[in-house]
Amino acid sequence: MIKSQKEKIQRVLAGLFSIGAFLALWQWAVVSTTLGQLMPGPITVITSFIQAFSVPIGTCTIQQHVGWSLSRVMIAYLVAAVVGIGLGVLMGWNPKIEAIFKPLYDIIRPIPPIAWIPLSIVWFGLGEMTKYFLIFLSAFSNITLNAYEGAKSVDPVLMGASRMLGANRTQTLLTVVLPASMPFIFAGLQVAISTSWATVVAAEMVRSTEGVGWVIVSAQDTNDMNQTLVGILAIGIVGFILATIMRGVETRLCKWNKSE
Numbered sequence: 380m381i382k383s384q385k386e387k388i389q390r391v392l393a394g395l396f397s398i399g400a401f402l403a404l405w406q407w408a409v410v411s412t413t414l415g416q417l418m419p420g421p422i423t424v425i426t427s428f429i430q431a432f433s434v435p436i437g438t439c440t441i442q443q444h445v446g447w448s449l450s451r452v453m454i455a456y457l458v459a460a461v462v463g464i465g466l467g468v469l470m471g472w473n474p475k476i477e478a479i480f481k482p483l484y485d486i487i488r489p490i491p492p493i494a495w496i497p498l499s500i501v502w503f504g505l506g507e508m509t510k511y512f513l514i515f516l517s518a519f520s521n522i523t524l525n526a527y528e529g530a531k532s533v534d535p536v537l538m539g540a541s542r543m544l545g546a547n548r549t550q551t552l553l554t555v556v557l558p559a560s561m562p563f564i565f566a567g568l569q570v571a572i573s574t575s576w577a578t579v580v581a582a583e584m585v586r587s588t589e590g591v592g593w594v595i596v597s598a599q600d601t602n603d604m605n606q607t608l609v610g611i612l613a614i615g616i617v618g619f620i621l622a623t624i625m626r627g628v629e630t631r632l633c634k635w636n637k638s639e
Contacts, residue, residue: 427606448583451582451590458511459515460522462523467525467528467564471530492513495513514582529559529560579592580592583596591614
């Protein structure tokens, strides 16, 4: 236990050191080279980021922009999780369902979400549904693939044993296949939350008046590099927090799968 705590402290210190070294190098480059003519230094960006909590960018403060983006991500992400886990597990468990849906999924999966923007505008217009659709696609692909791989990797001996003990197909699915797939599913959920958060920027470029994607797009229109970096900083911080939360949830719910 003590050794584990020391390792955690060492990782945190190493991370803080790497971030500090990066910021110091960035500040030096801005002050000592021509990079300062192109972009502000970290002190300016961090100061503007803190000020953005009280001084609106457009009609919203930075936390309100983050709130708008998070609401869009969470709605589409949760729908993608339900659909993706269900379809992935069923495809990996049932050969007939796999034969029907797997070819279509394999065609859709390589298409990047941004390629769907023109069609999504035609289908859903310029409102919120277009953003939800793009974010859904980015999450759905990773979640479905990992759920499918998890269900396919279940030991057939375990399923055979459950049937010998009297379990029907539905009981085998719920008590053997689904629990055994959970580590794969959480791996997909963790990747999907990151891709969803990244996709929200492209989704908010379609048409929006709020959100971190809008912060960057509006800055591009006015060539405001400082505002662009404030938006990027917000995306990075929130993305890191989301990934950390997902790792924590996975650790708690899949503790049985962790080797000591």
